[in-house]
Amino acid sequence: MNLKQLSQLLGLSQTTVSRALNGYPEVNAETRRRVLEAVRETGYRPNRAAQRLATGRAGSIGLVMPTADGIYSDVHFGEFLAGLGDEAVKHDFHFVINPSHPDDEAATCRKLVASGNVDAIFLAYMREKDPRIPMLKSLKTPFVVHGRTIGVPTDYPFLDIDNTGAFYDAARLLAQLGHRHFALINGPDHLAFAMRRKKGAKRALAEHGLTLPEECIYHARMTDEQGFQAMERFLRLDTPPTAILCSSTVLALGAVRAINQAGLKLGQDISLIAHDDVLPMLRPENFSVPLTTTRSSLRAAGQRIAQRLIAGILNLEVLPQQELWKTDLIVRASTGPAPAGKPA
Amino acid sequence: MNLKQLSQLLGLSQTTVSRALNGYPEVNAETRRRVLEAVRETGYRPNRAAQRLATGRAGSIGLVMPTADGIYSDVHFGEFLAGLGDEAVKHDFHFVINPSHPDDEAATCRKLVASGNVDAIFLAYMREKDPRIPMLKSLKTPFVVHGRTIGVPTDYPFLDIDNTGAFYDAARLLAQLGHRHFALINGPDHLAFAMRRKKGAKRALAEHGLTLPEECIYHARMTDEQGFQAMERFLRLDTPPTAILCSSTVLALGAVRAINQAGLKLGQDISLIAHDDVLPMLRPENFSVPLTTTRSSLRAAGQRIAQRLIAGILNLEVLPQQELWKTDLIVRASTGPAPAGKPA
DNA sequence: GGCCAAATTCAAAGCGCTTTGGATTTTCTT
């Protein structure tokens, strides 16, 4: 069943049927009703390829998935993708997922746009002065950034969470609990979100006359094993930190393991706050000692970005171009007052 | 730059250029060379939408992603997807990722096919007598199954790993090490791979005169927390198992945590073998006690399936329609001889 | 040189949809 057949069935022209379907105003209400009904009865579905050809829209959004042989596939990415998918499927949009070595993202992204296969680009894993921003601005392809760059004007569409604020809040809470020795297990140091989190933590500490020494900062991919190694290293320091900030519950997983292994009690000997992306497979309340977290749903972010991307392509309502989401600080058992007099 | 312009530039007809590009035999070698060169110089790229419309091929493969609000987004799925993507991008193929509640997969799958947006379907999370198999066979859409059903003839294209064999091997090794009390932390009980793994384990045990009692079998989503809960439950039994089989390193993560928390030593008091999908974020050799595993790369499976799917669509070489991959048993430190005389 | 087959090349007809530029009909004005 195609448009032609459908229009013949209705005794209308293809033009009118097409317009009725696409919500154009110049079609009689009654006519539109008939068309819609016929669609329901016949199960007609427009051919997407023909639509794409006729409109010049690809009907798909492109994303670069940082992954390569031997390189991690990020859990966080999967969760975000689920959100994107939720929304995209509602509008019959496709994805073009272009795997790329993390270091080639800019080039891959350019190729993806040049392929003409996508009419919008989703950008993530932002770096300082990320070259992809000026590149995409110079092209006409719409895009939305998940996160923000650092060091360049943020005059582009983005959705980010308040990373600085989140880690400021977390660090302040721990400082108020009397902790004096902090450590941060963070994401890769070239990524903007990690920089902001560090900044937020440092700011809160500074307000309490505290610092975050270099040896108490660990940057790495956000995996369990990295969390473990980071924590092990911290515990070997002369004055091990009693307050840990952690950029992901995945990192926290490893960190907690190291803490247990060292025979320390989480929430007593040592406190930890992790950022929680609301990964359904790893819930902070299910840790052996439930984790205090700063929370913001990655999946919700994915949904929202898809919404904006698609609205932009289809010229639907105009959505805000820049959004900064606050995070929730949720206190559970992994945070407690600083242990008393430290054994010098 | 489109075909028309390109052909004018070359003083050829669109027909000839198109044929030259698509490898048809009836075009002069010299002409083809000229065409290819012009393509290189002009950077011409065929419009995919037009190709799709003309050929009737969608140029994309569809997959149903089991995920819904509150439902897990499976790490394993992400890793597999990375493999699919690796391969798909080489052939300029898209994905249509259709999120679906796990219980609606069949319906979602049917809709996906009916949408005409995909020219092949990838199927996973097979169940016993899975209804999607007959459904897809009745439609003409090509598909490849990751895994196999149970209870119906396997006369469809699939790629599976030898789950039975993997868990047979693992269980046998532990039995040979003198273990007498086994437990299995498995995937969801309605999924075929989990059934096969259980069967493999039971078979090996039977050969040693051993059994796997019901209370020593735990079926659940493969998350860290489930692994933890399973292990905790096992440790509370009157005669706790000393040999654990685990369907994923993610489950093992939680299980190991529970073991440590109980003050037991992995590889001494208790032995554990996990199936390793080669998730880059969770490597068995990096566990505090490196894990003995049965190994098979999920990403490689993704690549291979994409290869077969695409070859099928494009009528390239004929690839085998059924593949069963053996797994590697890799012994590390988490397995050791059964502890001596158990304290009764 | 003439004739047939093989090798090349081409013109044109779609694929199924959107959209432009008019027609045609209906509804207001005055």
Place this chain on the structure above:
DNA sequence: AAGAAAATCCAAAGCGCTTTGAATTTGGCC
């Protein structure tokens, strides 16, 4: 009730590619 403005609807022209059916060249052979 006539003329103008709205409201509806339509025919036809693409969008850029593939593919059919035919035309044109070239090559081989007697």
